Amino acid sequence: MQLRRSYGILEVMPLTLRSPRAAAPEAEGVPLSALLQNKRVAQALATIDRLGTWTTEQQIFLTEIPAPTFQEAARADAIRKLFTAVGLRTRTDSAGNVIGERAGTSKKDVVLLSAHLDTVFPAGTPVKVQRDGRRLVAPGISDNGAGLAALLCMARALHEAKLRTHSSLLFAANPAEEGEGNLRGMRKLVETFRGRLRAVIAVDGAATDHITAKALASRRLEVSLSGPGGHSWADFGMPNPVHALARGISKFLAVRVPDSPRTTFNVGVLQAGTSVNTICAQALAKLDIRSESDTELGRIESVFRKAIESGVGEEMAAAAEAAHSSDPRIEISYRSLGDRPGGELPDDSPLLEAVHQADRHLNNPSRIERSSTDANIPLSLGIPAISIGGGGRAGGAHSLCEWYDPTGRELGVKRILLTALAISGVEP
């Protein structure tokens, strides 16, 4: 870790991107100890301890505003007002990101802290928060009520401590992380601030026992086959999209995937047909592919496409033989349902060192994880990024009995704050 200090007036410069190996013997705890000597940092940390009740109230308020993916506007509006109330200069971009800026002394560099707004629950799902002892129970209370609450708590603590950072801090509540949102919000944020981003910290859920520093790449694809359709008896010999899809998928299932890089596939949806005695006009399938390697993703997708084409070819040949005509055809069309690129934070990344230092200071054991999160986008472009939790305890994510217990939330928020400040640098 590079650290420049002028004793007397303590000034912590941002960590610079250079090989930490040269600095390894002194790396441990140095920037953090300097941060902790800053009076305003200490004040911000103490403020986090005081804000527990307020933070939980904001979390409940936001959770009770429905925000299915693509329908986040009402919740976005609410958080925009809260961002303004905690001293951030706010705006909403064309993708629906609510961005709250805390200007640093350097106008150029930014550290982005994000939390996704959307939930997996469809419109109409009851979202009233129920209390069960210490537990708050409601869909989305933790994923991502905990992330949004952590950002608010951190922003308010910095505001009250009047802490000035070197890089600007951008707090973003972003849409479209879940389901078929395809990380649209984060894509736009990275596009807007690319070139200025020193680091991205995506706050998601509660857990503080992990650091998602490796992005799991995934690709989702829909294939649709269409033909003229007809009567099962009168039009026998017409190529049937269901038969073609079945032939294609069964060929695809012969594909072999490696254990390392771990790669998986799943045909999760099949839709076709209107009645048992109708040659259907359309059949579709949805495929999900995940891999530790982008190359494997590409390979599996091309195996799938070839298998489908071959299945269609076989079906048309069989139909032509039965009907003595090769006129009617089956058309194939593909639609991307999502493409999450992969990437990894290098082991010697200053961002990783920063979160490790925060964990040592807070006595918080954690492990590196690979997962599919908003951090995929910056990681795939070589921008330092992690996804971590907002603190507290939680369970039942993506289920109607999702719960959150704020016990220990302060640790999660302090962890985010110390990590971000180690990267941004703070002014005396």
Ligand SMILES: [Zn+2]
């Ligand atoms: Zn989430």
